[in-house]
Amino acid sequence: MRNHRSALLPLLAALVISASLIPCYPAAGEADPPVPEETVIPVEQREYTFMKYGATGDAVRELQTRLTELGYYTGKIDGSYGNGTQTAVRLFQRYNALDVDGMAGNKTQSVLFSDAAVPAPEPAGPVDVLAGDLPLLVNNEHPVDEDFVPDDLVLLKDVFASSTVKIKYSKTQGVRTAAEALLEMLSAAQADGLKKWQISAGYRTWADQNSMLESKISSYRKKNTSWGRTKARNAALKTVATPGCSEHHLGLAFDVNVPGASSFAGTKQCKWLHEHCWEYGFIVRYPAGKEDITGFSAEAWHVRYVGTEHSLYMRDHDLCLEEYLALVSPAAADEETPEAGSGTEEDIQDTVMPDFSGDDLIIEEELLTEEDI
Numbered sequence: 001m002r003n004h005r006s007a008l009l010p011l012l013a014a015l016v017i018s019a020s021l022i023p024c025y026p027a028a029g030e031a032d033p034p035v036p037e038e039t040v041i042p043v044e045q046r047e048y049t050f051m052k053y054g055a056t057g058d059a060v061r062e063l064q065t066r067l068t069e070l071g072y073y074t075g076k077i078d079g080s081y082g083n084g085t086q087t088a089v090r091l092f093q094r095y096n097a098l099d100v101d102g103m104a105g106n107k108t109q110s111v112l113f114s115d116a117a118v119p120a121p122e123p124a125g126p127v128d129v130l131a132g133d134l135p136l137l138v139n140n141e142h143p144v145d146e147d148f149v150p151d152d153l154v155l156l157k158d159v160f161a162s163s164t165v166k167i168k169y170s171k172t173q174g175v176r177t178a179a180e181a182l183l184e185m186l187s188a189a190q191a192d193g194l195k196k197w198q199i200s201a202g203y204r205t206w207a208d209q210n211s212m213l214e215s216k217i218s219s220y221r222k223k224n225t226s227w228g229r230t231k232a233r234n235a236a237l238k239t240v241a242t243p244g245c246s247e248h249h250l251g252l253a254f255d256v257n258v259p260g261a262s263s264f265a266g267t268k269q270c271k272w273l274h275e276h277c278w279e280y281g282f283i284v285r286y287p288a289g290k291e292d293i294t295g296f297s298a299e300a301w302h303v304r305y306v307g308t309e310h311s312l313y314m315r316d317h318d319l320c321l322e323e324y325l326a327l328v329s330p331a332a333a334d335e336e337t338p339e340a341g342s343g344t345e346e347d348i349q350d351t352v353m354p355d356f357s358g359d360d361l362i363i364e365e366e367l368l369t370e371e372d373i
């Protein structure tokens with residue numbers, strides 16, 4: 001035992017000597033340099049600069065950068081709080097259960113810059129084909145069966161019971177999900193100060209569509225007594241969809257306008273709708289500039305519900321429904337997609353009311369008939 005301990009002594013001595021040779025900074029006797037204090041403030045306690053439309057500067061740049069990271073903003077990071085930034089903030093607020101006002105206040109930014117921020121939903125894009133939930137295409141080449149009746153139809157007046165939006169016809173129906181999205185959208189518009197809205201059309205049965213066509217044929221024959229039925233029908237089909245070819249048959253399309261206004265295009269409401277409908281799952285179904293593809297003249301008032309996973313992608317890539325379906329599922333928008341000049345589009349060039357075409361003549365007060373709905 002003793003022999004064993006004495007054998008360790010030279011080893012310990014060697015270790016002590018080695019340790020004393022290791023350089024040691026700072027040298028004994030000098031003061032240690034001050035270590036900076038940790039100054040990060042917990043996110044929830046930070047005060048953020050309030051920003052809204054028109055703001056500029058580094059804080060806006062930081063906001064845009066974060067919105068881009070989360071997938072809400074695709075514009076330039078230029079430090080300028082314009083329409084694109086405002087829309088991105090709105091979207092962010094919507095998907096994070098915040099008040100949707102498009103302004104970056106303390107609460108919005110506290111969530112935005114936290115780990116709890118919910119990112120933008122992934123667009124369906126070209127990858128969701130297998131999910132099989134693509135919007136149904138209805139146009140002159142893709143009619144709906146005469147007997148088709150959508151599931152879960154509701155009266156708009158019931159969905160909008162607590163709203164000030166005018167439902168022009170009390171019998172107007174829509175599919176519940178779409179009707180509820182419509183209510184949410186128009187409530188947001190009203191919160192933005194645009195109070196007056198009207199829904200003048202929703203679901204239309206095949207019989208409704210046929211009545212519209214027959215009514216138009218009769219009106220032509222009254223005005224032109226020498227016309228036979230075929231001639232009158234051909235003329236009517238220039239502005240009224242063939243029964244079964246109206247999107248209203250799906251219960252997912254609505255005509256939105258301003259009570260008493262003779263034209264919707266050019267109103268503040270129209271501008272708001274075209275800017276924001278996408279955030280609520282709606283698309284402007286017949287946009288200006290896509291007439292050759294949709295087969296219809298631009299219809300500012302007609303929106304179609306497709307769901308945000310599709311609508312946001314279509315907005316961001318400037319795609320109408322035919323283009324979108326061709327991209328994500330070529331089989332859904334095959335060779336039967338209307339071609340330029342086919343269907344009503346060519347004929348509409350000659351109509352006396354170029355602003356009102358397709359199946360949506362009902363926006364013109366003088367053309368309204370109860371059988372439209």
Ligand SMILES: [Zn+2]
Pocket residue numbers: 201248253254255301302303359360
């Ligand atoms: Zn319509």
